[in-house]
Amino acid sequence: MQKTLVMKFGGTSVGSVDALKNVTQIIRDSKKDWERVVVVTSAVSGVTNLLLDSAASASQGKIDLLTQTESTLREKHFAAANMLIKEEAALEAVKAEINALIFSLIDLCKAIAVLGEASPRALDAVASLGERMSVRLLAAILSDAGMESRAIESAEFIVTNAHFQNAHPDFRITTERTRAVMNPILDKGIIPIVTGFIGATPEGIVTTLGRGGSDYSAAIIGRVLPADDVWIWTDVDGVMTTDPRIVKEAVTLPEISYGEIAELAFFGAKVLHPKTIRPVVDAGIGLRICNTFNPSHPGTRLTSNGDGRVKAHTPEKVVKAVTAIRKQRLVTIEGRGMLGIPGVAARAFGTVASTGTSVPLITQASSEQSICFAVPSEVAPTIVSALEKSFAYEIEDEDIDRVWATDDVSIVTVVGSGMRHTPGVAGRVFSQLGLNDVNVLAIAQGSSEVSISLVVDSADTENAVKALHELIVAS
Numbered sequence: 065m066q067k068t069l070v071m072k073f074g075g076t077s078v079g080s081v082d083a084l085k086n087v088t089q090i091i092r093d094s095k096k097d098w099e100r101v102v103v104v105t106s107a108v109s110g111v112t113n114l115l116l117d118s119a120a121s122a123s124q125g126k127i128d129l130l131t132q133t134e135s136t137l138r139e140k141h142f143a144a145a146n147m148l149i150k151e152e153a154a155l156e157a158v159k160a161e162i163n164a165l166i167f168s169l170i171d172l173c174k175a176i177a178v179l180g181e182a183s184p185r186a187l188d189a190v191a192s193l194g195e196r197m198s199v200r201l202l203a204a205i206l207s208d209a210g211m212e213s214r215a216i217e218s219a220e221f222i223v224t225n226a227h228f229q230n231a232h233p234d235f236r237i238t239t240e241r242t243r244a245v246m247n248p249i250l251d252k253g254i255i256p257i258v259t260g261f262i263g264a265t266p267e268g269i270v271t272t273l274g275r276g277g278s279d280y281s282a283a284i285i286g287r288v289l290p291a292d293d294v295w296i297w298t299d300v301d302g303v304m305t306t307d308p309r310i311v312k313e314a315v316t317l318p319e320i321s322y323g324e325i326a327e328l329a330f331f332g333a334k335v336l337h338p339k340t341i342r343p344v345v346d347a348g349i350g351l352r353i354c355n356t357f358n359p360s361h362p363g364t365r366l367t368s369n370g371d372g373r374v375k376a377h378t379p380e381k382v383v384k385a386v387t388a389i390r391k392q393r394l395v396t397i398e399g400r401g402m403l404g405i406p407g408v409a410a411r412a413f414g415t416v417a418s419t420g421t422s423v424p425l426i427t428q429a430s431s432e433q434s435i436c437f438a439v440p441s442e443v444a445p446t447i448v449s450a451l452e453k454s455f456a457y458e459i460e461d462e463d464i465d466r467v468w469a470t471d472d473v474s475i476v477t478v479v480g481s482g483m484r485h486t487p488g489v490a491g492r493v494f495s496q497l498g499l500n501d502v503n504v505l506a507i508a509q510g511s512s513e514v515s516i517s518l519v520v521d522s523a524d525t526e527n528a529v530k531a532l533h534e535l536i537v538a539s
């Protein structure tokens with residue numbers, strides 16, 4: 065019997081009666097092999113978006129759709145509850161708890177409408193309601209199925225800074241509190257059903273860890289308990305050669321290295337939140353991605369040298385996966401006088417950092433006559449004006465000619481640790497794109513040489529991913 069397993073279920077995994085039946089069986093089976101099982105769950109699929117849309121409408125004074133939202137939320141949770149909880153009193157109790165959370169959404173949205181704005185703090189209070197509902201639903205379903213379980217709010221023990229919507233945990237306090245809350249429950253053999261996505265400041269104000277952050281919650285809990293393994297249950301058979309929604313021929317990678325998955329996740333593969341990897345690698349915890357809808361499939365195992373089994377020196381196997389991030393823009397600072405000004409890059413990135421934006425990709429021509437980097441489209445206008453302000457003197461003196469942003473572009477990334485040893489990968493990538501009429505606007509190679517990223521026009525995204533995926537399939 066192994067010791068501690070943390071399993072995280074995503075939104076679709078708790079989003080229907082059939083999915084919840086599978087989840088119940090998966091948890092039951094896990095108890096045969098694992099002494100202590102912790103379950104982390106996301107909100108039911110679609111709920112977080114619905115909550116945040118309600119807050120956004122409320123901030124514009126629109127609350128007329130709230131009654132509709134109220135009934136959608138009831139429908140999403142009660143349909144499964146009615147089907148899967150036989151005991152009348154337990155069913156009524158869980159419905160009452162979920163109803164109370166729906167009422168707090170209404171109260172929050174009304175308050176937002178009165179204020180005419182939704183602060184990041186208010187948005188976190190709203191967004192956290194989804195997981196607070198789903199844990200109650202799942203715990204009640206498991207109890208009804210005869211497994212002793214308890215809904216737990218991670219705000220009790222995941223302590224974060226006050227960076228609302230993208231909060232960072234304080235691992236020291238989180239370790240103490242998580243053990244204090246969880247160990248007594250686990251020692252009794254009870255299965256804690258914990259909210260993903262949520263933390264709280266030391267003062268107890270609810271924060272969230274960023275969209276898709278339930279994976280990260282599982283990694284944090286796994287790290288601090290500590291667990292032996294963290295398994296991420298989702299709606300595909302593990303990490304695949306690319307997003308199967310774009311390329312239906314995508315296949316599952318039985319194993320992948322931490323370095324490779326880190327690049328894939330960072331560059332847009334939604335299957336794993338990029339922050340998930342570090343806490344588990346640091347603590348030597350096993351990570352597995354598997355499919356709630358196909359539980360007998362082994363999924364993907366993360367290994368410290370996932371490249372060990374591929375023929376790293378054969379060019380065909382070098383590219384292992386392809387991914388894309390959409391809705392980016394390239395910001396360029398350009399001017400022939402830039403050559404003489406010291407510290408332009410430092411000042412430029414300092415300015416970008418002061419807007420709270422991180423930059424996924426940088427390219428610089430060696431002439432130093434321009435600096436070019438990608439940022440998410442929605443922040444591009446803010447960044448361009450911040451840069452124009454920072455470089456106002458240089459622009460006036462015509463050392464800098466202009467600061468501008470392109471239309472929407474995508475960053476397409478090929479990943480594979482075999483690249484490090486294989487010459488000519490970039491060439492193959494370029495010619496493949498050329499053959500498929502995809503124009504490359506910029507390029508950057510990851511410092512670890514595990515990835516190459518190319519910037520393409522947003523209209524070319526699918527073509528680029530499909531074309532590059534052929535490099536893997538051809539092998």
Ligand code: ADP
Nearest residue numbers: 074075076298299303304306307309333334335
């Ligand atoms: P969950 O709700 O379980 O967290 P997500 O929607 O966040 O699930 O992530 C799973 C989705 O990630 C898949 O349905 C798939 O469309 C997408 N995806 C993107 N890139 C990949 C990839 N390389 N491998 C597998 N899935 C991917």
Ligand code: ASP
Nearest residue numbers: 106112261275276277278
């Ligand atoms: N429910 C949150 C979201 O939709 C967190 C998650 O699903 O991981 O972003």
Ligand code: MG
Nearest residue numbers: 074276334335
């Ligand atoms: Mg996810």
